[in-house]
Amino acid sequence: MPVRVKVTVTAVLANYLGGQREFLVEGSTLKNVIEELVNRYGPEVKKRLFDEGGRLRRYINVYVNDEAIDPANLNMELREGDEVLILPAVSGGLR
Amino acid sequence: MLSQASISLVCRECGKDFGHVLAYVCDECFGALEVVHKVLPSPISRNVIELREASMWRYREFLPIIDYSCRVNLGAGYTPLVRAERLARLVGVKELYIKNDTLNPTYSFKDRPASVAISKALEFRLSYVGCASTGNLAGATAAHSSAAGLPCYIFMPATVEKAKIKQAALYGAKIILIRGTYDAANRIASLVADRLGVGVVNVNLRPYYVEGSKTMGLEIVEQLGWTVPDRIIIPTASGALLSAIYKGLKEAEQAGLIDNHETAITCSQPEGCSPIVKAYRSGSNLIEPVRNPDTIVQSLAIGDPGDGYQALRVLRESGGLAVALSDNEAIEAVLMLASTEGIFAEPGGAISIAALKKLVENGEVGRDEKVVCCVTGSGLKAVELIPETVQIRVLPPTLEAVQQAIVSGNA
Numbered sequence: 371m372p373v374r375v376k377v378t379v380t381a382v383l384a385n386y387l388g389g390q391r392e393f394l395v396e397g398s399t400l401k402n403v404i405e406e407l408v409n410r411y412g413p414e415v416k417k418r419l420f421d422e423g424g425r426l427r428r429y430i431n432v433y434v435n436d437e438a439i440d441p442a443n444l445n446m447e448l449r450e451g452d453e454v455l456i457l458p459a460v461s462g463g464l465r
Numbered sequence: 466m467l468s469q470a471s472i473s474l475v476c477r478e479c480g481k482d483f484g485h486v487l488a489y490v491c492d493e494c495f496g497a498l499e500v501v502h503k504v505l506p507s508p509i510s511r512n513v514i515e516l517r518e519a520s521m522w523r524y525r526e527f528l529p530i531i532d533y534s535c536r537v538n539l540g541a542g543y544t545p546l547v548r549a550e551r552l553a554r555l556v557g558v559k560e561l562y563i564k565n566d567t568l569n570p571t572y573s574f575k576d577r578p579a580s581v582a583i584s585k586a587l588e589f590r591l592s593y594v595g596c597a598s599t600g601n602l603a604g605a606t607a608a609h610s611s612a613a614g615l616p617c618y619i620f621m622p623a624t625v626e627k628a629k630i631k632q633a634a635l636y637g638a639k640i641i642l643i644r645g646t647y648d649a650a651n652r653i654a655s656l657v658a659d660r661l662g663v664g665v666v667n668v669n670l671r672p673y674y675v676e677g678s679k680t681m682g683l684e685i686v687e688q689l690g691w692t693v694p695d696r697i698i699i700p701t702a703s704g705a706l707l708s709a710i711y712k713g714l715k716e717a718e719q720a721g722l723i724d725n726h727e728t729a730i731t732c733s734q735p736e737g738c739s740p741i742v743k744a745y746r747s748g749s750n751l752i753e754p755v756r757n758p759d760t761i762v763q764s765l766a767i768g769d770p771g772d773g774y775q776a777l778r779v780l781r782e783s784g785g786l787a788v789a790l791s792d793n794e795a796i797e798a799v800l801m802l803a804s805t806e807g808i809f810a811e812p813g814g815a816i817s818i819a820a821l822k823k824l825v826e827n828g829e830v831g832r833d834e835k836v837v838c839c840v841t842g843s844g845l846k847a848v849e850l851i852p853e854t855v856q857i858r859v860l861p862p863t864l865e866a867v868q869q870a871i872v873s874g875n876a
Contacts, residue, residue, distance in 0.1 A: 378656075380655065380656070380659040381659055382490045382491075382492050382495065383495075385492060391659075391660075418493070418494065418495060427494070427495060428751075428774075429478075429495050429496060429497065430495055431769070433652070436645075436649065436652075438648070438754065438756065438769070455652070455656075457652065457655055457656075458490040458495045459769065459771070
């Protein structure tokens with residue numbers, strides 16, 4: 371069952387989302403919700419959130435109601451009113 | 466003084482060059498940005514540096530400050546490098562030095578990055594600053610922002626040692642205690658930086674902030690007569706200090722101050738929060754965040770290390786090691802360091818000594834090595850973590866009672 375959740379992002383991602391930092395998005399899983407954002411704003415957003423293999427990029431952290439989510443668990447179901455936060459992790463560097 | 470064109474922020478992942486701006490994440494790939502000194506003055510004369518003030522600012526060519534009038538200097542750095550002969554005998558290593566960073570203005574190494582970050586906040590004309598902290602950065606940021614005349618907001622877990630909270634508050638900072646882990650405090654600080662334009666030293670000022678810690682590496686080589694040790698052991702939380710020390714050695718090499726260095730950079734973390742050690746020891750390229758750190762070593766309790774991947778790369782590139790220590794081993798190291806060398810560190814600061822002891826015992830570190838242990842924070846701010854080890858007696862003011870106690874060994 372699709373539910374409606376609030377998604378919050380910071381400036382760097384907002385640049386690709388029409389400058390907006392908060393969204394109401396429908397979807398039944400976390401993955402659906404992120405895909406819905408990608409559908410709304412196009413391939414530029416997708417390229418930045420997911421790597422070539424379709425995995426969430428390593429230096430992006432996703433939280434649901436302030437709980438950090440394991441990137442392997444994007445199929446988790448969401449409930450009406452959940453709050454999703456997408457934050458760049460200050461990390462990276464292992465080439 | 467550096468010119469604007471001499472430093473740039475560059476993405477560690479995709480290499481995009483952003484120039485001299487206030488940013489911390491690449492807008493192309495979300496990778497972390499780092500300062501690249503495009504023109505390192507080469508060669509810098511050792512003599513010129515040796516004649517300068519006894520602070521981290523003696524290495525000003527290596528620090529990313531453009532307008533020197535914005536510098537906020539409380540005298541951080543140029544702390545003693547102490548030859549520790551008694552402790553060396555105890556742990557069984559030939560030549561041991563303690564880099565005693567408990568002797569900074571706010572009693573931890575965090576004064577180094579805070580000094581640079583608050584200077585940059587003035588340069589970028591920011592109106593507010595702050596930090597997310599496990600305790601020591603709180604005092605360092607609060608002190609430097611008070612000297613800069615900038616309002617300061619500190620975000621830290623409510624479980625941080627009381628002395629650290631009180632210290633930061635006394636400098637005039639607004640303290641916001643978060644019910645949760647350091648990582649939760651860091652997340653809130655990131656949102657505050659994003660929404661309210663606060664210069665959070667270890668979030669949006671981070672690329673500049675971490676540069677300050679390079680000076681610990683530069684000092685070690687200068688204090689060893691411009692030579693390098695075989696190994697530097699570093700207490701590790703986010704991985705920023707470890708990475709910065711290595712970068713400092715690299716830049717000293719590029720500037721002609723030292724020959725090619727082959728120093729093994731070595732990481733020490735508490736067992737209850739050791740994501741970098743785990744990745745290194747298992748040969749993994751993935752750092753698994755620790756959701757709920759379980760250690761009394763508060764100052765190293767960062768479950769999702771911001772510079773973890775960079776630290777992992779440094780450990781492998783330098784032929785280093787990584788080791789996790791129990792809380793008891795960290796406390797034993799505090800007592801060992803205090804009773805042999807007269808240096809009182811917090812458990813998170815002395816954990817490098819525990820690491821050395823363990824690595825010598827299990828044969829991973831040779832007894833003939835020349836080792837530097839970085840001791841990063843004072844024990845006075847974390848006395849509540851140290852158990853009462855001896856019973857202290859109260860006696861009447863008579864010679865008889867005192868003499869009897871001394872002779873019987875019960876004083």
